[in-house]
Amino acid sequence: MIKAWMEIISNRPIAKNIYKMELKGELVQRITCPGQFVQIKVDDSFDLLLRRPISIAEYNAEKNTMTLIYRAEGAGTKRLSRKKASELVDVFGPLGNGFPVEETKEKALLVGGGIGVPPLYELSKQLVQNGVEVVHVLGFSTKAAVFYEQEFKELGETFVATVDGTFGAKGTVMDIINEQRFTFETLYTCGPTPMLKAIEEAFPHKKVFLSLEERMGCGIGACFACVRRTKTDANDSGYKKICTDGPVFRIGEVMLEC
């Protein structure tokens, strides 16, 4: 990991409040796998003091570029969304342990919810490159929030659900999963905690990898902000840090909530 100024190649909305930012810089050389993240300092003012953790949605080591997809929700991501091409941003990363691509030889199910979808894109690309068959199940709140459906389709079969039914199937990713009864070797997922919980319950004996989120301080394991208790050790002091041991964990490795 390094702290580096990366140049914005582009930064534009791709769905309601969802932005795609392409960045260029040497930092990309250090990315080791899909699912890693970076910590971004929005600007040099103090008021939004902390860095924002954002997953790497796609990267290209040859071109030294990477893509972030983020929701402009709070003050920091809103400010980020106003940045223009050629501006520089202060990026710290890559951080964390991502999705183990090599854990799948044949067929993978990728399940993403909302702003948990982005890191699955690079994962899917790499799986496909390895000759793995991928199936995507993506959930969004509503049609206006849907993004990257086309991009995923180009990589493999893609199902989309929206809570209000304005796009794809009405309901959640779990509705699709229950209906389609997919067969798969490995399930990779990233999204809101209730979704992860449902998946955990549905596939207790499968090879599942989940990417977790937590509010972070340092992003490198020094501050103990982002811990999860390990499952084997629920009443003891066993724990993992999401920023360094994760954000991707094997099913059952940690408790999904504090």
Added chain:
Amino acid sequence: MIKAWMEIISNRPIAKNIYKMELKGELVQRITCPGQFVQIKVDDSFDLLLRRPISIAEYNAEKNTMTLIYRAEGAGTKRLSRKKASELVDVFGPLGNGFPVEETKEKALLVGGGIGVPPLYELSKQLVQNGVEVVHVLGFSTKAAVFYEQEFKELGETFVATVDGTFGAKGTVMDIINEQRFTFETLYTCGPTPMLKAIEEAFPHKKVFLSLEERMGCGIGACFACVRRTKTDANDSGYKKICTDGPVFRIGEVMLEC
């Protein structure tokens, strides 16, 4: 006074750390005289919380434009200096009572020190327009800090002093004043307090108008941050507010320091 978003027409350095910013907007219509100021919110972040008071150096009611000249010294003015044309800034003003142009019929001496020079420019222009003869004495620290010498020359005789002698006469404005023994009806001045004090001492019986500075809260007279004791009433509670009663005062009206 109004709070308005004004558009930056240009913003560029004109001397070492000195920037000239041209702004456009309806607010200009409300300016009543040279020496008034505006309060600028540097950006919408909270960390540089307070507005920055900056004098209006020049204005053009027909074109709806005004010019600010400022030193990029602290965090706020430095951020301001990075703004680009077509960006908007949050301006509150015009504020305060400026220089009384009509107090001079024949000949005025304008004495400016450093970043106190800008408001004298509009004053000089208006005096000249009224047929008044103007003489300028401008003091700067060093050659690199000198600005607007040419602009003032076009309006009237102009003397420049630099402390280190790298431009014009070596010394301060007082050295020039003592040497030249100007005759004048009115003296208008703006600059650092030691300079104002020297002028006050040198011309106790002249018609002198001084523009003062103080750290401000509200800029409109509500917070009592910017008071000066009135001279007539030094041990009592008599006072004037620089933001509303000033920033320009008649000699002897208020004490120069707290």
Added chain:
Amino acid sequence: MLAVKLPGLELKNPIMPASGCFGFGREFAKLYDLSKLGAIMIKATTLEPRFGNPTPRVAETPSGMLNAIGLQNPGLKKVMEEELPWLSQFDVPIIANIAGSTVEEYVEVAKEISKAPNVKALELNISCPNVKQGGIMFGTVPEVAGHLTEAVKNVSSVPVYVKLSPNVTDIVAMAKAVEKAGADGITMINTLLGMRIDVKTGRSIIANGTGGLSGPAVKPIAVRMIYQVSQSVEIPVIGMGGIMNVDDCIEFLQAGAKAVAIGTANFVNPYVCVELIDALPNRLKELGFDHVNECVGRSWKDEKSSSNSCP
């Protein structure tokens, strides 16, 4: 949707300018109609006129500011004869902030000023950290604060709110002491004692040395204290300290305040009070509230009704 009732006060809305940041209203009256405000907390009034501290009196700090005005004000007589009558042209209740160096001074000011027809409540400034003459004791020792409150209650013709200083170990003890002494309400927080040194000169920027910290920087401290105090007393709290936008207002209400006051933000955006009053209804609706009162104390009411303990 916005109307709020507090002892002595029928507020059109729960938003008012905080004392010391709004003078006696004259300046802001040039910008908007003061009748739009929920109330006005006027600048601290003392028995005699005061000049206050030497300048510079303010300094900026990260997301905050320091001030050491030193209670400059024109004195009781002028406030009674000029400022309050002038303010009576507006349909807005006045909360008179009063200060003093002795109990007697407070009592005298309270007695007189509470007679003004538009003064609907007093706000006892026991917490201004800038006056050396024992003033700080009123704000930090529960018994002393209680004694002062009682003395003022005895003479005031209107309800008395006590403004608490955050510069204490135990804010709840202070709140309980003034409640017990008969206070009708609490306003909080006043400024935190701070300092900024100019590294070039090695000296404090504020001539007085230290000053009172306000603005968004102190908001988390204000919210925490209001959260603690509003659960511990029966009298209402008017909250302040760093409010900049509508969500901040709602945060203070949820912490337990029944109304809020806005100080420093008036310097950043002179229209802030009316802009927030205008914006509040929509934001409340968005968050699912039908009346501003529904927010009040939600942070601890929710805690009490449901267990949110974590395994």
Added chain:
Amino acid sequence: MLAVKLPGLELKNPIMPASGCFGFGREFAKLYDLSKLGAIMIKATTLEPRFGNPTPRVAETPSGMLNAIGLQNPGLKKVMEEELPWLSQFDVPIIANIAGSTVEEYVEVAKEISKAPNVKALELNISCPNVKQGGIMFGTVPEVAGHLTEAVKNVSSVPVYVKLSPNVTDIVAMAKAVEKAGADGITMINTLLGMRIDVKTGRSIIANGTGGLSGPAVKPIAVRMIYQVSQSVEIPVIGMGGIMNVDDCIEFLQAGAKAVAIGTANFVNPYVCVELIDALPNRLKELGFDHVNECVGRSWKDEKSSSNSCP
């Protein structure tokens, strides 16, 4: 130009990471050579391992952050057997921050940890506001703090610094009490108790409810307290609270600190400590200082030698 001597500590420079923001150094060792640091204040160590509070444990506030980690740490045994030996590869003195729920726990940890060869001083964390079990009392009652200091002094093999909590009415009284009890130095300030409510849920963002406020927002409070305490005690002060850049370091020194620690800024810029160490000499020169010691206490030394009263 940068070397500073303090009880038990020979510092190459006056800059060190603050406790809790640097773990036990392992993570930052991947970014730069820890031997460059003046010292390292390691994460609070307790007798037994602790898991700490539920998450979320941090929240952002204007120019600051709240944390309620709850003293998570691997416990004395592991710190003695793994962390400290690992740290001994670096040429840097360790200041061991210790915490506990009882005097006995503090004493036990102090006794053992002070024996580690690279631990050159202890930092008594009497001020962590996150532990409910009476922990806060140590930090707010002078007598209790004094008693604890004495007990730890009796068993420690190295000088003892006491870390003061800012959540008190009278910080000078706290400082004097620990000085009298034998403290070799004071570190200050720990975090201020704060809270942030998510307006959408009406609940505290931090699962624990309240948390400790740190970062630039608190800097004016830290500077004021260091200014007050450094004039009132003979023992040295290590200052912290919101330091982000070189000028902040110098401001703390001028306020009266002999060295400074950097906490939250490590999260904003993980290289901040070494960057400031590198930048300090030039900035000192620019301001006309030949040695960092010349800055120390300049704000009040100047006041004492010249009258700056204003007419």
